[in-house]
Amino acid sequence: MKVFEVYDKDSIILDRGKNVFKATEAYLAKFPEHYSTCYKQNLETLELIKVDRLDDKSQAGIYNPEANTIVFAKNFSLGHELFHMASNNRVIKQFAFESKLYVENGLIEGMTEYHHMHAYNLKQPGSYSFEVFAVMMLEEIPNIFESFFVPKEKGIFSICPSKKDMYALLCSIDLYNELTLEYLSELYAGKEGEIDRTEIRRTIKHVIDSLISIELSLYSDKQALNHYSDKFMDLISSDFITDIVPYFYPGYIDYADKQIKKRIKERC
Numbered sequence: 026m027k028v029f030e031v032y033d034k035d036s037i038i039l040d041r042g043k044n045v046f047k048a049t050e051a052y053l054a055k056f057p058e059h060y061s062t063c064y065k066q067n068l069e070t071l072e073l074i075k076v077d078r079l080d081d082k083s084q085a086g087i088y089n090p091e092a093n094t095i096v097f098a099k100n101f102s103l104g105h106e107l108f109h110m111a112s113n114n115r116v117i118k119q120f121a122f123e124s125k126l127y128v129e130n131g132l133i134e135g136m137t138e139y140h141h142m143h144a145y146n147l148k149q150p151g152s153y154s155f156e157v158f159a160v161m162m163l164e165e166i167p168n169i170f171e172s173f174f175v176p177k178e179k180g181i182f183s184i185c186p187s188k189k190d191m192y193a194l195l196c197s198i199d200l201y202n203e204l205t206l207e208y209l210s211e212l213y214a215g216k217e218g219e220i221d222r223t224e225i226r227r228t229i230k231h232v233i234d235s236l237i238s239i240e241l242s243l244y245s246d247k248q249a250l251n252h253y254s255d256k257f258m259d260l261i262s263s264d265f266i267t268d269i270v271p272y273f274y275p276g277y278i279d280y281a282d283k284q285i286k287k288r289i290k291e292r293c
Contacts, residue, residue, distance in 0.1 A: 036073070038103060041145055045103045052144035053111065053174075060174040064111035067093050071110060073103070088113075090120045101151065105141040112137070112173050119176035131202035132181075132195060135160040136173050154266045155232070159198055161260060162236050166243065187242040194235035201228045205269055226274040233261075233281050237288050250289050257285055 038045050046068075053061045072094045079087065079098050086102030088095050088109040095106045112121040112133075121133045135156025142150045142157065150157040163169055172181045185191040204225045240257070244250050260266075261281050270277055 038073070038100060040100045040104045043145065045100075045107060048104065048144055049107045049111070052140065056170065056174065060171065061111070063114050063174065063176070064107075067110045067113060067115060071095070073097065090115070104145055105137055105151065108137045108140045108144075109133075111140075112176060114176040117176070121176055122172050122181040123176075131156050131198035131200075132159065133173075134202060135198070136170075139164075140170075140173075149265055153202075155229075155270050156198060156202060158260055158266055159194070159232060159236060162240060162257060185239065187239055190235055190238040190242065194232065194239060197228055197231035197235055201225065201232055204228065205273075208269070222273055229270060229274045229277055230280060233277070233284060237285055241288060241292060250292065254285050254289055258282060 040048070049064070050061075053064060070093050072092075074094060074096045076096060076098055079085070079096065084102075085099035086095060086097030086106045088106040090109070090113040093110070093113070093115065095103065095110070097103055097106065109121075114120070121136070123133065134153045135158075138150045138153045139157050139160040141147075166184060166186075168184045169181075172184055177183075181195075182188050182191060237257075240253050241250070244253055258278075258281065262278050274280075
């Protein structure tokens with residue numbers, strides 16, 4: 026790994042033709058002012074290091090929350106990494122809604138890419154599309170974004186109506202994230218990953234089941250449930266999920282359709 030250049034907050038760095046700092050700040054300005062607190066505090070000491078490549082070839086950039094540094098090989102990764110920085114409270118040492126009890130890497134990556142996608146007006150996420158899908162199904166939970174930009178211990182549990190279902194989602198999407206990243210790392214290293222497809226297929230099912238349970242706890246009337254069902258199936262059936270979910274589980278759309286119809290029928 027060779028260092029090309031070191032940047033600071035006064036540098037002009039472009040991602041898809043946009044100044045990465047201005048694009049991030051313009052997006053954050055749409056939210057309440059305190060959502061930008063971590064971003065502003067971290068920006069003062071942020072160090073960006075451009076290298077020829079990262080040790081893990083499947084990665085284009087990485088944010089270190091303790092050192093407050095971004096090491097990147099491709100400019101298109103910076104928008105994503107800046108939103109990691111924006112969710113890092115270094116004063117209380119709290120990164121997004123991470124906890125000692127659970128990792129939440131999957132949901133954190135999904136939330137980070139969700140905001141990157143919206144800040145840059147991307148039609149599809151650049152990565153973590155299944156994780157972003159999960160966030161889009163949770164986006165109507167009040168204060169869900171505050172739990173990300175204003176980090177607090179167990180912050181996401183304090184806003185979720187069903188803590189049991191949220192915990193199940195966090196565990197399953199973490200495992201999905203871990204297994205797929207392991208597969209991609211080995212793939213970029215030139216060797217096919219020996220991942221048990223049965224395990225990851227089961228994990229995808231658990232993510233779908235947990236999301237349905239969480240959403241059913243939010244809605245009570247039939248009209249709202251049908252609206253949720255339409256949104257769920259429109260997203261999961263579209264080209265939005267462009268990563269390796271179909272590779273590991275080609276039948277995930279049919280499974281989701283059967284499960285959501287079954288659960289809504291039981292409710293109504």
